[in-house]
Amino acid sequence: MLSFLPSVNRNCESISRRHALQIGSLAGLGLSLPNFLSTKAANAATALSPKDTNCILIWTRGGTSHHDTFDPKPNAPVSVRGEFGVIDTAIPGVQFTEIVPTMAKELNRFALLRSWNPQNGSHGHADQFVMSGRKFNAGVSYPTFGSVVGWQKGFKTALPPFVQLGNNVDQRFGGGMAGILGLEHNAFEVLADPNAKKFDVRDITPPQGVDAKRIDRRQRMLSKIDSLQAYAENQPAAFEAIDEHYQAAINMITAPETKKAFQIDEESPELRDKYGRHKFGQSCLLARRMIQSGVRFVTVTDGGWDTHANNFKSLKANRIPPVDQGLPALLEDLEDRGMLDSTLVVWLTDFGRTPNINSASGRDHWASSGFAIMAGAGVPGGSVLGATDEEGGKPIRNEYTSADIAATIYSKLGLPTDLIAHAPDGRPIRLIEGDPIREWM
Numbered sequence: 001m002l003s004f005l006p007s008v009n010r011n012c013e014s015i016s017r018r019h020a021l022q023i024g025s026l027a028g029l030g031l032s033l034p035n036f037l038s039t040k041a042a043n044a045a046t047a048l049s050p051k052d053t054n055c056i057l058i059w060t061r062g063g064t065s066h067h068d069t070f071d072p073k074p075n076a077p078v079s080v081r082g083e084f085g086v087i088d089t090a091i092p093g094v095q096f097t098e099i100v101p102t103m104a105k106e107l108n109r110f111a112l113l114r115s116w117n118p119q120n121g122s123h124g125h126a127d128q129f130v131m132s133g134r135k136f137n138a139g140v141s142y143p144t145f146g147s148v149v150g151w152q153k154g155f156k157t158a159l160p161p162f163v164q165l166g167n168n169v170d171q172r173f174g175g176g177m178a179g180i181l182g183l184e185h186n187a188f189e190v191l192a193d194p195n196a197k198k199f200d201v202r203d204i205t206p207p208q209g210v211d212a213k214r215i216d217r218r219q220r221m222l223s224k225i226d227s228l229q230a231y232a233e234n235q236p237a238a239f240e241a242i243d244e245h246y247q248a249a250i251n252m253i254t255a256p257e258t259k260k261a262f263q264i265d266e267e268s269p270e271l272r273d274k275y276g277r278h279k280f281g282q283s284c285l286l287a288r289r290m291i292q293s294g295v296r297f298v299t300v301t302d303g304g305w306d307t308h309a310n311n312f313k314s315l316k317a318n319r320i321p322p323v324d325q326g327l328p329a330l331l332e333d334l335e336d337r338g339m340l341d342s343t344l345v346v347w348l349t350d351f352g353r354t355p356n357i358n359s360a361s362g363r364d365h366w367a368s369s370g371f372a373i374m375a376g377a378g379v380p381g382g383s384v385l386g387a388t389d390e391e392g393g394k395p396i397r398n399e400y401t402s403a404d405i406a407a408t409i410y411s412k413l414g415l416p417t418d419l420i421a422h423a424p425d426g427r428p429i430r431l432i433e434g435d436p437i438r439e440w441m
Helices: 017-027 039-043 101-105 125-130 145-153 212-232 236-254 256-261 269-275 279-292 311-336 402-412
Strands: 054-060 086-088 095-097 111-117 162-165 188-190 297-302 343-349 370-375 395-397 420-422 428-430
Touching: 054 145, 054 279, 054 311, 086 101, 095 101, 101 311, 111 395, 111 402, 125 402, 145 162, 145 297, 145 402, 162 279, 236 256, 256 279, 269 279, 269 311, 279 297, 279 311, 297 311, 311 343, 343 402
Parallel strands: 054 297, 054 343, 162 188, 162 297
Antiparallel strands: 086 095, 111 370, 343 370, 420 428
């Protein structure tokens, strides 16, 4: 909670009574919300573009193998092609591996880029690079897509504009974070498992025994204390900004739509079964509920994809089945609800994996080729773009980079591709520099 406070009075000996009362009263409500909750952002609720498109980003942390999913090489030596056979897809002449049967059947709902050049093979740097479109720079912390959306478009409802489900993002180099835009534009993180029997979100759930009347009473008490001490404050503007964060937090907690958005058990058992009774599937379902309730950008995170050893067993038994079930269900559900045209769905990962299988039956990091998937928001379903060489080692046609993927996401969400932000020292920073994938525009 101390991260809400300005630099003044932040050491343990000099925290004022007013600060202690603010922290104590809000802690009693269970308010450990991130710093992004500011009424300034809430007041910027209208989009700068008439095209109000939302986004769900699927992030598979670790580096999902393109060889063993969407870019198989059945004619390569076994040391390259691996253990999986291939199957036909909904598009004649296009084959996937046998472990993604639902994605193969539903290819008409999404577009596949087979010629992505990650230009990077390092964890941590990948999260920062792929999720912002800019390579890591120690002097400039480039913001992730969801933070840019929140900064530009603000709140649509009491719910924050940017939500992240799960914590499978490597933040060592700023991956998935707001960077120069400031902490107030970081994601609101939901760490609880939506597949759990008693799923609740700690930061929006008041402690037992604290009802709406007690919340209101504590808020009034805090307001009176603030008024009494206002004359003694040396930095009223700074404290007023703090108060705005708390007010936005309270607005979020007390708004009826907040609690309803997270009530995933309101969905029919049949639909929940269709998504899959696992964390990934229910996270996709929750992401749809978030978008439906006014969140603009949701990142669904999934870990365990760094398959240096036992690549084939891990993919077939654990990693792929939930995604092969949950992602197609999400696309179908969005389409059935008339939401797919206004919701961009993107699947990204760190990088590709090596053409050659290592001695541990795994594949290592590969910086020269990989895949990306997009759907909705006018992306042409059934488009299979680009190709790699006979070993899947490098693009040989329609090569696109992470910067180009970023430019595509910006364009689809109605953000200018020449968008400028300012670093804390005032320097103007262009956020992306790629070109949109023209075949998907």
